[in-house]
Amino acid sequence: MSVVGNLGDLFFEDEENRVCKDIPDEACRDQPQNAGLHLLSLTATKSGDGLLDPKLILPWLLQSVGAPSAAIGLLVPMRESLALLPQILIAHRVREMKRRKWVWALGSAIEAAAIFAMVACLVAFEGAAAGWSVAALLAIFALGRSLASVSYKDVLGKTISKTKRGSITGLAGSVAAAVVLAYGGALALDILPLEQTVLLIGLGVGGALFAIAAFAFTMLVEEAGANEGAENGFKAILTYGQQAWADKQFRLFVITRALLTVTALAPPYLLLSAGENGERNLGTLGSFVLASSIAAILGSYVWGSLSDRSSRRVLMYSAIAGFVVLAASSAIAMIEAAQGWWPLAAPFALFLLMLSYQGVRQGRKIHLTDMAKAEDRAIYTAVSNTMIGIVLLVMGAFGFLADQLGLSFVLGAFAVFCLAAVFVAMRLDEVQED
Template sequence: MNVFAGLGSLVVEDEANRVCRDIPEGACAPQPRNAGLHIASLTATKAGDALIDPKLVLPWLLNAVGAPAAAIGVLVPLRESLALLPQLFTSHRVRRLAQRKWVWAFGSAIEAVAVAAMAATLFAFEGALAGWLTVAWLAVFALGRSLASVSYKDVLGKTISKGRRGSVTGLAGSAAAAFALAFGVSLTFGILPLEKPVLLGALVVAALLWAVAAFLFTLLHEEPGANEGAVDGLAAIANSARALWADRQFRLFCAMRGLLTVTALAPPYLLLSAGEGGSHALGQLGSFLLASAFAAIAGSYVWGRLSDRSSRWVLLLSAASAATVLGVAAAFSAFQPFNDLWPLMAPFAFFLLQIAYQGVRQGRNTHLTDMAPADDRAVYTAFSNTFIGIVLLAMGGFGLVADWLGTPAVLALFALLALAALPVGWQLDEVQRQ
């Protein structure tokens, strides 16, 4: 296990200089090894996400087997909503457990099985049957993701000291982004042929990565505890909701996170604005794939380090960046004189938007972990994610706005929402200084 301690030492000081904040005393000494296991597990799952990519890879595969457009169109909303909404009902059960690492490992194992089943389905079947079976397995995958998500911040908070959590997740994000970059380069330049067997193989590799991550996470040293007062039932959930919503800082955080969902929803519209739409043309999206990977590499670790100093400022800077990029994109794609120039600029705009998206992800994760009381992280996470799941379902209606008013109008609305996040985020506390 020395390899994991060595990996963790990249973000955790040696024993003489180590400071342990907001974690059990027994978790202080194992921090380097725990950090290494976190980094390895997260890198594996994030690399798996790059290989299955429900915004590009899965739609391409479904199109290749002749699945109906309705099945392709439901992939992203289904994954995002089912990964978030069930957490309201599972957080209290997670809180009952003295060690929550087993929940994350179980959720990742479910994801491994679901991805392997998708690969088998797309290999064995075609047409509508293949499409809807893949959608069903993606639903199972999303439920596994919800278990991992609702438990992760709590495990991170119990095993890694405040001031180092953003660095751990940021380093894993950058490592996985490098993997995604290699995958994108291989497809773009023909090193890996853009063919069904190759992408099915990528799904099999992704399933193996999730299985390895599940095993590694069980090796964490997690001190039992922080499970007092665990309750269940709809009445308890309602009581918790009232108590949480009475927390003004939590309301502000949810509002800002809701407004900044535009950084996740905008990329397809940005692609459409540049005339690059169409999941069947994955090979034509190479520049966007590479831009996304470069942004993840550049953004994850840097934003992670900055969020350990001030997650509030990371969210504010990300909101300002997203509002600027989306506003420029709306203007350039709407006016005829820029029609020839905009397709050349769009990949760079996409890169900047993905940088902002990475900032939102790192900032919100670190802010919520450091803001929530140690005994209530799972509940705070579940309520926040459930709220965002509802917001994402509601914002799916922007597809109708694009049909009625055009893609530039959607980009302009997204820019206004990102801009509205600034006065909300300004009222957040500097939780790293508390």
């Protein structure tokens, strides 16, 4: 534990001068150890997420074993929606617990087990059996993620003092981004050969990282208490959802966000379009991972300050960028003469699309925060997340359409959704103005 404690000491002054702003005094002395455990656990899970990557790496692996597009198209909707929807049903149960670190550890352990089972399925099966098995296991992974998500903020708030939380979670995100960037670079530069075996080993490492995180999190020193105010989230949605939907600006926001879910759903189809030659060979995967990682790192700089000036314009600009990239990709995917150079150009298209996706994420978080009154913010967030979770599940149908009508049709449909989002976002208020 001394190594973990030394990591935590990076964030805190010596014990005599340590200030604990909003956590109990008895929790104050354990902050360095807890900070190190948070940093280790978050870095491990975020890195594991990057090695799994349902937008790029899992689709490549499923394509390599001949899985149907319908199964591949379900990966992102299932991962995103099933991480959101169960939270509304379990939040009050978690709130009733005196120590919630066990919920986060259980969720991470479930994620680790699901990843190990995916590796086994990809080794044992091919075709539809592999595709649907992995899709089902990703659903289990997402349920584990919902447990971790619904419990983490409470545990962080009980174990780490205000003014230190962002530093710890931010550093974990930066380290994980560097790990994924290095992994993508190694694949792109052929330092690691782009072979199924290599990616399966990477997937297994991701599972091991989630297992390490689950074990490390159980060692947190979490004081009991703060379990009052537990309210059945599903009943709250029924009670307050109609009231939230009556707000015109909230309706426009949810519709905009729903239309722009396609920026998260499109990457697997873009990847598949670059390898749609029937040979199960997507040699540009490393470049795709590299492009996605760089876009994630740059996105906060590109959109951050603009969101504080106008989150409405960030949503509009992101929608315009998504429309241009997806419309162009759809057109190119239909041109037979472009098939020779499109695999080389597609990673650049993904880079622009992921910048658009980062803008959507940044813009919708800031817009909802600034739009809602303090007393409405929690219920607006819960209602919008629930609605988007349902939308994502429905959007999984595009995987079946890709099998029937082709990838170009799906990319074109997504472009239309982005274009519609531009016009809806135009009707949003400038919530940053007084």
